[in-house]
Amino acid sequence: MERQLEHIINNKETEALAKFAKALAHPTRIAILKHLEHQTCCFTGDLVDVFPLAQSTISQHLKELKKAGLIQGEFKPPKIKYCIHQENWKIAKTIFQQFFA
Amino acid sequence: MERQLEHIINNKETEALAKFAKALAHPTRIAILKHLEHQTCCFTGDLVDVFPLAQSTISQHLKELKKAGLIQGEFKPPKIKYCIHQENWKIAKTIFQQFFA
DNA sequence: CATGCCTATCGTAATTTTACGATTAGAAAT
């Protein structure tokens, strides 16, 4: 039973799915991702202009998305250009597809 | 800009996606859903036997899944039979598909 | 009608999340 448990809870796919889902579990973060999908890429400042949130809050959400691997940032002084992390995005897509299959 | 914001954040699809994602944002809840997918249906007690968590904790996770609409419970005295809420499940699947498209 | 079974709910504690303003840090330009 312990083994079965291991199998059910601690498998990598479940962990990965939970991780991605957690990143998507806030409307602002979804909106940021949608925005990135439309714009291809954008800067933190752009988001601060669009969303009614403090700069530090936006930055925190970006950090979460980065932690989950869904976005990546490139330093273009003096700004930072954020884009969807295409590779991980595909992985996430596949994992969700598989889950809902 | 307020209007655009409205459009970006407060649209129903974004809210729905965040709601479903939040329900999936914990490994235990994903494991419960996988278990339900395999078993078609099951009772709370079954889950308590499988997972190393207190009965009250399982109950709480079931409540979250119910709140998100992903499962439904049917009273079969003295037990409660839980199943995937097929209709909402399809909706969730579609919304995720659409998002990752 | 009392008993037993199953599960929800309550009360609670520890941790995490979300939001803000203020500060810091890095790089370019003056």
Add this chain to the structure above:
DNA sequence: ATTTCTAATCGTAAAATTACGATAGGCATG
């Protein structure tokens, strides 16, 4: 070297999440 601009980080407060044990409630069975 100082100023300027952008964005991360810090410190903090409020709210939400997660977990537990204990309790309560609904419904059959004896």
